[in-house]
Amino acid sequence: LESYPRDELFQIEEDVLYDHAMGILQLQERRRVALFARRDPVGRFATCLVFTPADRFSAELSARFTTLLEQAWRGTVTSVASSAGSDSALAQALYTLKLESPQSPTPNLVELEQALADAATSWNDRLRALLQAKLGEVEGRAASRRWRDWFPPTYRDNFGAEQAVADLEPLQAVLAGQRFGLRLERELDLPAHRFTLRLFHPREAIALADILPPAENFGLRVLSEVPFLLHGKDSDAVALQVLSVETIDKNPVDLSGDGARFAEAVAHLWGGGLESDGFNRLVLGAALDWREVAILRSYSKYLRQAGIAYSQPYMERALGAYPAMARHLVDLFIARLDPALGDAASNPRHEKVELIESRIAAALETITTLDEDRILRRFANAVRSTLRTNYWQTDEEGQPKDWISFKIDSRAIDELPAPRPLVEIFVYSPRTEGIHLRGGRVARGGIRWSDRREDFRTEILGLMKTQMVKNAVIVPVGSKGGFYVKRPPANGTREQVQAEGIACYRTLIRGMLDITDNYVLSAQAAPLSSRAERGTFEATERSLADARDDRGGAVQPPANVVRHDGDDPYLVVAADKGTATFSDIANGLAQEYGFWLDDAFASGGSAGYDHKKMGITARGAWESVKRHFRELGQDIQATAFTVAGVGDMSGDVFGNGMLLSPHIKLLAAFDHRHIFIDPAPDPAKSLAERRRLFELPRSSWMDYDRALLSAGGGVYDRGAKSIALSSEACEALGIDVPSLTPADLMRAILAAPVDLLYFGGIGTYVKARAESDAEVGDRANDAVRINAARLRARVIGEGANLGLTQRGRVEAALAGVKLNTDALDNSAGVDTSDHEVNIKIATGEAIARAELLRAARDPLLFSMTDEVGELVLRHNYQQSQSVSVAAEMAGEEHDRLERFMRTLERKGLLDRAVELLPDTPAMRARAQNRQFLTRPELAVLLAYAKIDLMEQILHSDLPDDPLLEGELLRYFPQPLQQKFPEALSAHRLRREIAALQVTNSLVNRCGPTFVHNVGTRSGAPAAAIARAFAVVRDAWKLRELWTDIEALDAELKAEAQIRMLVASQRFLTRTVLWTLRRLPLPLDTLSATEQLGAAVAVLDDLPTSLIGEAESRAVAERASAFEALGAPAGVARRAAALETLAAAGDLVLAARSSGLGLELAIRLYFRLGERLAIASLVTAAQKLPREGQWAAQAAQAVQDELAT
Template sequence: RHDADDPYLVVAADKGTATFSDFANAISEEYGFWLGDAFASGGSAGYDHKVMGITARGAWESVKRHFREMGVDTQSSDFTVAGIGDMSGDVFGNGMLLSRHIKLIAAFDHRHIFLDPVPDPEESFKERERMFGLPRSSWLDYDAKLISQGGGVYPRSAKSIAITPEVREALALKASAMTPTELVNAILKAPVDLLYNGGIGTYVKALSESHVQVGDRANDALRVNGRELRCKVFAEGGNLGCTQLGRIEYALAGGRINTDAIDNSAGVDTSDHEVNIKILLGLPIAEGELTVKQRNALLPEMTDEVAALVLRDNTFQTQSLSVSGRIAAAMLDAHQRFIQFLEKTGRLNRALEFLPSDEEFAERRSKGIGLTSPERAVLLAYSKIWLYDELLAATLPDDPWVATALARYFPRALRERYASYMPRHPLKREIIATYVSNSMINRVGSTFVHQLLDATGAKPPETVRAYLLNREIFGFVDLWKAIETLDNVVPDAVQSAMLIDTSRLIIRGTTWFLRSRRLSDDMAATIRHFAPKVQALAERLLRLLDPSERARIEAGVAEYVAKGVPAELAARAVSCDTLYAALDIIEVAGDAQRTPELVAELYFALSTKLGLPWLREKISILPGDAHWQTLAKGAMLDDLWSLQRNLAAEVFDGGADIAATAGLIAAWQDRNRRGIERAGQLLSELRAVGSPDPAMLSVALRELRNLA
């Protein structure tokens, strides 16, 4: 036996068994299995995935994200598509109705080849919509009068198909006639904006793979290599449309692709929600507070919100891959170390997941190439599984504040009517651990928890606790929402840059709490203590800064505003770096029994007087993204922040009877005149150098530490 006990088995429909859920559930109830009719999702008392169109809608979140990266809004701009599938299918049929701007120039299934070289987006949309509404359909049902000149529908059984000039141009072909197999192969290699896979079969492999290795003999003659794809985006609505090596080959050649596990996860996610909702409602049913008939009426009422909860996961998962793609080359070392860690702990077989060897990492590093999206998607999944296991083995899911995540998993109707039953859900801890790990990793990336384990030795549940405190205290959820409202308003690169700006405060703030005595305190009380004070300081921050620091922030704000970002939002994103100081300021204020406003004024005035902003900038721009260089820079910056806090505390300790900032600093200078002069002289020498190296900066830090 290799598997541990599981609370339940998810039974998913496969080809030809989509309507068998009721049979499976009848057997479950006959045997008295605890899940009852939650055993197989999607039955007569469940969510119909095709009616919801949920799998295609999830895949479309990936499509929209890929196109947004290219500066195209799929919901308002026309784009060309080639497809695998037909309008009777769930994933293809629903998918081809998700934008009125689709120009479907070619598609095929196992029966027919459809060609429409110059389609009218609106007319073709209406015709696809009509076909989707038919009880059964094939491409032969498409109204021939609506097909553009040179197009048509051809059986896959034909011996030869004439290639018209219009089709030759649309598919960039030279031949005047092709066999159906040759034409399907050409459709897969079409120079379109999007290749949408909503069918069954593996159509893309890598050059290094044989057809035998792929294991889908029926499509051997059709299959292409990843580097032969000419589409800009490949969407995997169907399972196993590409091999993983095929995806990587296509991505390395410049194609935009995730994985099938990312693109078509919405169906499985919906099933998970259905099962957990039915388990929850089983509690009031058992107590006579709800009848099965009432439950069956309630389930469809929640369809739209269940879909919204599921699509939220798709949105943030694709956002995570997109943002990490912007910094993939810089993250290569962190990705490699995380892979090595997972291997050492027996959690990952690198070869099985087609992740680069250490030699391949070295080669990519020399070329300045990071992991591709398909590779990062695998790491994203492994990081979530690892973190989930760590949380489940710890007490964090039992924390009253963390446990509020349980309610957020369920639709509003259940939160309003059955909240009292939620703490009794048999899978309460598992849902909380899943929800927290999923939402956190989507926001901070796959390597975040491991990097902090490396840097601080913190256990994953401690890092999650520190992250959640940091997220709430600095109001990150509202900030992220504000950035996301700019979808298709500002370039995707601008939104990604803003999210990367916020990530610096996430890392520093989380690290601060990991090293703070506050980590073990009541979470709700800690948030109440810090959040309003941080907000008040944020509003005054710019006025307190060193002129050069203020100029840096103002320049950053101006740059974002010029790209269409509202000024207030731009200021919040750019000042994330500096706002980190609020945590130390609040702690010093508490210890010195002074107001945070006074401490902030002194904190920044002292920093300016000693030239600490200049020193911080020089440390930040030290060259090198390798692991030890990053750790060294991080340690020096941590030392500098710690020094700034200790200096502020020292000034207040020696000036208990002094109220004004100028007087406090003057008194401290009188006590430390010789040390201040020596540190000032050293910093002047460093400024003369222009670009001091790590050794010089370390000496400067040591000299400044003597003042605290």
């Protein structure tokens, strides 16, 4: 009472004073805030006596008390009287307030006292109290001591301890190594479309310029930013940025429902797992989580690659404008592909899909603009066309994978550019995008590191089209893949860029394997890669008997993948531009996945054939080059010839190619770095120098020994301003300009008057006159490219891909240049890889059967390198030969070729516009101008004939025919045929290999229209025609004749060879037709071959005693015609005998029906023919006019009638 304010003692009521005195007494010097208030009887004034711990009381605190009291009493503090004794723990202050009116209410004094206590409590005390409440007494006090110094005064002035406690979680996460922390909150008085983002970042604040675009992509506008730097003792600082934001469209945000989803999306964005674009506004706008947004983003990326006419921002706006539709699209994706709903045909899935489809249909009716309607329909179409996805697969830690892969039915995608693959796999991640296009179930092709972000699918599609044609010679049809690196290291070294490329390549391969079926062995057999490490199988000392297993062949679908297609376990890849050394990486991933192909998944790795060491691609192209020159009357292996080219000696195709003849005179060449000119090279010396460069690691033309250059030669940098040329160089290049820019000089090299122009480097250098550089699609070489009309080379060899456009090839061929296509010339590389893959599958079968130890496989594989090379080069030889025969017959076959193309178009196999083949009016015009199909065009049709025939054979029982067992074996090198015949018979691609072999044999020997022509005339299906062909070929021993004809190569008898091969083709047409018409179908191939072969054997060399004088004279006349062309007498007679030997079938039937012996039947047959002058009638029929389809058919009908 002695310390009680004197004025108050005079005015206070006794009972109030008593209550206050007792309350003060009960304080007992306790360090807390206490309030004792009274109101005067009139109600105009109030007094508040406040006790506060003395060490906390200050003018600042008193001012806060004043504010609190004025707010609570609705008045004004008119005076403050404070005192604090030195021996007291408490300070007291008396606040006198003048109230606004006598009716002002008295506040709740308990709540007011608490408010004063809160104001008097220090920020650190509040922090401690909150942490103790959260963590417990001991841990809370320790946490308070640790964190109280982290928050600077500026933070404390703006935020209470409650904010600090909430901020500790993201703060600690950042200190623990997390790249980013985030907390969302909303003050009570803010509208629903506004809230606060609290961003935490290590060491320094994020630049506002880096915050605004991502925020806008989330549909937010940043209104203000307040930055703070939080740091403690001996620790890195953490930057806190408090952002006030609002939704751009003013739509409300429910932080309790949307906040966690939004925070997760922002965290993944900052962590690199989510791209920053307008799709992110669907997190708040359509209630999609970050992975669901990634689904739509992935489809938009695919649609852009698929050629949709709308930009990504436009697609983002369309989905943002119709968030319900975005939600429906994701729901449709989930309904079709979520493994939780059972298999693809489950009732729950069907019902859910139907429900969502109805919602989508209804939603589409509300779309107001045509463009937005088209966009949303394309998204829905893409989702419906998706056959598989890895979306529900997780990594080893149970987290979603960093990439999403879709398997898409290409033929179901709306407005997809032609040609359409069968299926394609699109792999999306923020780091890379990639695609793999497949022309069929069994397909193969390389994976390219593309530099075309906007249209890499277009690039890959063009390569796949070429690959389809190129792969006509091997088991798989064409496929092609590629990927684009989206985040290359800024200013990175070559090694860093390569490392990022490898990482992206791995993502593409993983994405493909994620959704590919596998073959699994029986329970007793583990996958080859897991049985033992390479080379250690022998060390296990297990006997072959112990190693035996009962190999199963079940197809195992990938985990957590719904399949809307059938079994699809065949997936193989190869190297391509930028991925030449990646095969081991791909095979390692295949083994990691336990994929059944093991290290056959990617050919050419460390346990595969080295194409450069074999020189196989160049050697294959050289078969075409040699044929061109033989047909021009020159043997380039024996006489000198001039060459210009694209490439350098360090490259596989160019380097190996320029070593394949000792008589090469390389006058000029260029690559991406240098230009080489040697006007009059010495063939022997220059060959030796080229070989030295080839063996020198990373050599260039600059390493060429200048002393070995002929007069006027030199090596020049492509970056030079101009290049002065010697008179010798000008003469060699056929120009009269002494100085040229590098681009002009390279054009002069391409147009040089040489014997051979050889392409061994990347790029398209020749186009047709009517083509623009933009149409070519190779901007890097626009400055160098020439029109085909400028070519002066006699022969072109395409060791590299796309050296000329197809239109350029045709234009060159019409001008008299000898060339094929790149797909035909350089097919040896893919052919070698195909043999490697199939050999590995076969040896895998042998290992599974315990017929071969794993450690012995690689030595066996490498021991067969030379024989594999010969098998492959045989294909190159035969394909080029087939084009030559087709070119010889192009005039008489013109109408049949037109009908054949129309048939392929009706089947949907061929698009003439895509393949740049003449349409029907153009074919008529070319017939009138006697400009028949050129070699490049015929090469394309030969490939399509093979593709069509093989597909039809595979859909028949022909591959299982016993006659084709030999075809299967002949595909493989002799050691495999001899040691592992059972493994070869059990080969997983046994049917495909057998079909390939008979397809190649038939089309190579009979031309592109054979099956179509025979089928039209006989009504027989393709498989029956192929079966009859195999019977005729073997019964008449045509392989022996073909071998003898081809042995004439060295004698430069190309015309004789082609004429005799044409004769054999006509013979095959006649005898195959006879077989289909006269023998019971389906053919008993072994029996038919045996019986017909017996008749051929009796006829033997056609003695006059058997066939009579007239037939003998006819055979002799035909033989003389071949001899006149240079054919040796023996081969000429055998080719001439074919027309007579065609009667063998009739003779067999005649002998059987008459009961006569075969020899007597033969004599009677030919005597009767002689009496009836059948030979004269046949000769006359052969001379009937054949201009036009109907005349040709009539003439052919007469011949057919006479032949039977």
